[in-house]
Amino acid sequence: MDEVVLEARGLTKRYGDFVAVDHLDLTVRQGEVFGLLGPNGAGKTTTILMLLGLTEPTEGTVRVLGFDPVRQPLSVKARVGYLPEQLGFYEGLTARENLIYTAKLNGLRRDEAYRRIDEALEQIGLSHAADQPVSTFSRGMRQRLGLADVLIKKPEIIIMDEPTQGLDPGVAQEFLEIIRNLKAQGITILLSSHLLHQVQAVCDRVGLFHRGRMVLEGTVEELAQQVLGGAYRIHLEAEGPKEALEESLRRLEGVVKVERMDTKAYLVEARRDMRAEVARAVHEAGGALLSLDMELPSLDEVYARYFEQEVNDGSAD
Amino acid sequence: MAAQTERAVHTPAREGSPWTGMWAVVGKEMADNLTSVRMSILETLTVLTAIGTVYAAAQNLRSGGRDPYLFLRLFTTAREPLPAFVGFLGFLVPLIAIALAFDAINGEFNRRTISRLLSQPIYRDALLLGKFLAGLFTLALVLSTIWLIIIGLGIVTLGVPPSGEEVGRLLWFLLVVIFYGGIWLSVATLFSIVFRQPATAALASIAVWLFFTVFWGMIADLLTQVLAPIRVGYLEEVVRQVRLNLALSRISPNTLYVDAVLALLNPNIRSLGLVLPVQLEGALLGTPLPLDQSVLLIWPHITGLIAATILIFALGYVLFQRREIRA
Numbered sequence: 095m096d097e098v099v100l101e102a103r104g105l106t107k108r109y110g111d112f113v114a115v116d117h118l119d120l121t122v123r124q125g126e127v128f129g130l131l132g133p134n135g136a137g138k139t140t141t142i143l144m145l146l147g148l149t150e151p152t153e154g155t156v157r158v159l160g161f162d163p164v165r166q167p168l169s170v171k172a173r174v175g176y177l178p179e180q181l182g183f184y185e186g187l188t189a190r191e192n193l194i195y196t197a198k199l200n201g202l203r204r205d206e207a208y209r210r211i212d213e214a215l216e217q218i219g220l221s222h223a224a225d226q227p228v229s230t231f232s233r234g235m236r237q238r239l240g241l242a243d244v245l246i247k248k249p250e251i252i253i254m255d256e257p258t259q260g261l262d263p264g265v266a267q268e269f270l271e272i273i274r275n276l277k278a279q280g281i282t283i284l285l286s287s288h289l290l291h292q293v294q295a296v297c298d299r300v301g302l303f304h305r306g307r308m309v310l311e312g313t314v315e316e317l318a319q320q321v322l323g324g325a326y327r328i329h330l331e332a333e334g335p336k337e338a339l340e341e342s343l344r345r346l347e348g349v350v351k352v353e354r355m356d357t358k359a360y361l362v363e364a365r366r367d368m369r370a371e372v373a374r375a376v377h378e379a380g381g382a383l384l385s386l387d388m389e390l391p392s393l394d395e396v397y398a399r400y401f402e403q404e405v406n407d408g409s410a411d
Numbered sequence: 412m413a414a415q416t417e418r419a420v421h422t423p424a425r426e427g428s429p430w431t432g433m434w435a436v437v438g439k440e441m442a443d444n445l446t447s448v449r450m451s452i453l454e455t456l457t458v459l460t461a462i463g464t465v466y467a468a469a470q471n472l473r474s475g476g477r478d479p480y481l482f483l484r485l486f487t488t489a490r491e492p493l494p495a496f497v498g499f500l501g502f503l504v505p506l507i508a509i510a511l512a513f514d515a516i517n518g519e520f521n522r523r524t525i526s527r528l529l530s531q532p533i534y535r536d537a538l539l540l541g542k543f544l545a546g547l548f549t550l551a552l553v554l555s556t557i558w559l560i561i562i563g564l565g566i567v568t569l570g571v572p573p574s575g576e577e578v579g580r581l582l583w584f585l586l587v588v589i590f591y592g593g594i595w596l597s598v599a600t601l602f603s604i605v606f607r608q609p610a611t612a613a614l615a616s617i618a619v620w621l622f623f624t625v626f627w628g629m630i631a632d633l634l635t636q637v638l639a640p641i642r643v644g645y646l647e648e649v650v651r652q653v654r655l656n657l658a659l660s661r662i663s664p665n666t667l668y669v670d671a672v673l674a675l676l677n678p679n680i681r682s683l684g685l686v687l688p689v690q691l692e693g694a695l696l697g698t699p700l701p702l703d704q705s706v707l708l709i710w711p712h713i714t715g716l717i718a719a720t721i722l723i724f725a726l727g728y729v730l731f732q733r734r735e736i737r738a
């Protein structure tokens with residue numbers, strides 16, 4: 095489980111003076127779902143293209159399953175599936191015909207190709223539409239066909255660029271479910287997105303991209319810890335002596351910040367789940383607890399807060 | 412530049428064959444070509460032209476006397492106001508070739524299939540050459556079919572089978588026509604790499620073709636006048652001018668095609684350039700050349716056509732290799 099399958103060191107891509115990716119270090123282990131986050135133009139797609147050997151790095155090294163995508167692109171591309179952001183098919187051909195072309199490009203024998211195509215269509219739930227022309231497909235069906243297209247080469251790694259963009263919420267959920275199934279089969283997945291709650295829903299670890307650099311990396315909790323200080327936010331309503339209450343909450347071990355929102359509402363930021371301690375503290379300070387609620391750290395917040403800080407730092411320079 | 416030299420030092424060779432997957436591309440593209448509506452239109456047009464011109468030629472030939480090369484006349488005899496079949500082919504072949512290739516690469520970009528294609532374990536070489544070969548094979552298939560139709564029509568209308576020599580000449584003719592198409596195929600492929608819009612690529616290809624068909628002759632004449640003017644009127648000056656004019660006009664693939672086809676289909680043509688009286692000493696005027704001599708006569712033309720095809724293709728190849736995938 096711990097084998098490193100994808101590794102980039104000092105990866106850099108320049109287009110003239112513009113630096114698209116700036117000394118990026120990235121490590122992905124086998125069986126992980128890794129999310130690349132970041133605003134448009136942060137260098138996510140360029141990074142992906144370099145990992146696949148579709149564009150050459152200006153500097154730095156990449157190892158994908160032990161292969162160098164620059165020198166051994168065929169070995170890399172035979173083992174890594176790529177679901178691009180701009181996904182296109184031959185409209186006049188049926189789903190199956192499109193997949194047959196991919197199978198042939200992968201050098202599969204006919205009977206093997208047909209078997210894998212049937213399996214892949216079955217797995218992503220498109221068997222019923224296999225012989226319809228792709229021009230009749232909806233956005234969601236195309237996206238699933240794209241995944242089938244990736245699956246027929248039986249990849250060890252799948253790289254997805256904005257896989258759920260433009261899908262309606264229901265279809266996006268189905269798609270995330272498929273991603274979880276793939277992970278269960280032991281396939282390593284690298285996906286880029288700026289739809290944060292979806293990334294949070296499937297990713298084991300995430301990396302936050304900003305101006306070609308990976309500025310944060312880790313699990314969502316770790317990121318929240320780093321950016322938000324306290325990762326757990328406890329909302330409570332209590333009646334009683336305000337100053338004393340606030341003071342006793344602040345004294346608790348593990349509390350980062352206490353804020354009074356209005357006459358009764360308080361916000362406590364903590365490093366761990368401290369609901370029980372908070373309730374006890376309120377009681378001991380002579381207050382009456384009316385409600386207590388904990389908010390899980392959300393990637394949206396991490397993201398928003400990070401870029402808020404970024405902007406503030408930038409304007410301070 | 413520094414990065415390139417560095418790469419050259421560090422990377423001894425690419426892994427695997429650049430042609431991995433090429434035949435998959437050829438198969439798919441040929442299937443596309445042969446089933447596309449645009450091909451059906453062009454095929455219909457060509458077949459109609461073939462039947463029309465051959466019928467007209469046959470009418471003319473039946474009234475004529477004995478001719479040892481009756482079958483060859485079938486291709487070259489014109490009946491006003493229609494030009495001969497070879498004349499028609501002179502512009503139909505570029506048209507078919509351009510129609511086959513003008514959206515070869517930019518079409519993949521526009522359909523957004525390019526990144527999916529290139530993320531398969533193939534090199535770009537396989538994609539580009541596969542597409543080009545598919546176009547060339549389609550062209551060869553279509554032209555061979557028409558060639559057979561005409562010969563069949565000829566046997567029916569003229570009532571005699573072609574001689575061995577005629578068949579030999581016609582086979583060479585077929586080869587020249589295919590490579591003439593090859594040039595336009597590589598021009599259209601090149602433009603399909605350069606321009607993002609297929610319509611622009613098609614227009615640019617047609618513009619180049621028009622330039623060589625219509626204007627190049629005039630420009631060649633003008634250039635000749637400027638570069639090799641006749642001041643006094645010596646024979647040397649005249650010869651120099653005619654030679655320069657010939658050389659310039661042969662830059663155009665159309666001239667190469669017409670010259671080559673004329674020499675192949677008309678065995679009486681002994682030279683495609685200037686012939687001075689001294690060079691004719693000992694020649695039996697009026698006797699046809701044997702096939703191998705005719706082929707020798709047009710050998711430079713054939714190599715010229717093939718070389719131009721390869722050169723233009725190579726230019727497109729270099730551009731495509733450097734193209735960024737994300738458009």
